[in-house]
Amino acid sequence: MSSSSFFPLPSPLSSYSLPRPSPKIYYRSFSSELDLAHIESLVSPSLSEPYSRSTYRYFVLRTPKACVLGFTYDPSKDPTGGAAPDEAGCMTCVCVCVCKVDPEDEAFGSTLPPPSPAPAPAPAQPAVPSVSKLSLRPPPPPAAEPAQGYVGMLSVSPSHQGLSVASTALRLALRSLRRDYGCRSAVLEVEAVNGAAVRVYEREGFVREGRLRRYYLNGSDAFRLRLVFDEERAGEVERKIEAGTLGC
Template sequence: MSDAAPASADLRYEQYDGTKEAEFLPAIRQLISKDLSEPYSIYVYRYFLYQWGNLCYMALDASNKLIGVVVSKLEDHRSGTFRGYIAMLAVQEGYRGQGIATRLVKMAIDAMAARDADEVVLETEVTNTASLKLYERLGFLRSKRLHRYYLNGNTAFRLVLYLKEGTAVKMPQLLQQQALCGDEHGAQNPLLVNHDLVH
């Protein structure tokens, strides 16, 4: 870390609150879209923040400026698990390398675990070593490689963290017997795919 890097010691970590949309949403959008070649529409943010604002955490500096953010969701997955999903993670460039992203991710995982999640998953580009390192240090494993997952043609790893025993053998309630080719189809949601990070 260079001497010029802003100190992360003074940051506050806060759960997002829907009543402060006007204050924080523009900053969240700006922070996340800065690193993406093709930003999400406002609806993508609202999809997450309206339903799972309590799984969104922000790092703010003394003047309430947004330094980092994690956006996630938690819902029943068709595999039968109660699955947490980390959708977006970003930290201001000057603040990277100080563990801010890790702390945000930990807060999101803690919140999911407290809500009884079975597992947490996400995707990240195979070349994004900073992101891979961050999640793998916490305990995520790569479960599969996804060819041309992103719209720009890049390939992704799916990373998975089990929080509970028996997650692997959970079955969908209605569909006990999986159709032969069923599971993989439509697994890719182009809305929820970009992951940018943090060095």
């Protein structure tokens, strides 16, 4: 699991995922163990309790597409002076949003419509159709297992705070939870005293489910927030992605 080739590591600039909501920031999903150093360097200074390397792996190796990293590109860092551009070496990670997928809370799931059935595979056509086979109705496909996303870490370099970088990474991660992993909602905990972070999440539609007393090792309380995915909000995000205004 520690191999740096567990996921393909993109190196050309063109490999960094589009859209680029900001022309100065390039976003992509987690791609290899080499990304763990980026995540740790940004997340660790803001933690109220320390994480081990295995904690980061637990998140990113389960749901790599929903772990989003944002990079700046500085060609002056190219050690070759432009003779043989090392584009990966010119990238500096300035933002990370790390998520995972859990089974859906039963109490919350009971308030939503049942999940859509999984699409049934196309039946194989017999060489010579049989009347008895054609008269049988296939059983209904099993319902998809309800799932919810969990936003575990969201951190931005001090040099890029206040530029909507966190909001953009969060929106891309939430989009992946909904589209790639079939989540119907996303939850998170945030320190109650961290008003700036609470405002970021509430602007994206998260609502407070409760207050967790002395939730963190430092004794701080936490708010538990939830965002329910809906078609209108998802369509708005997709339109912003197409227009290149996701961070606005």
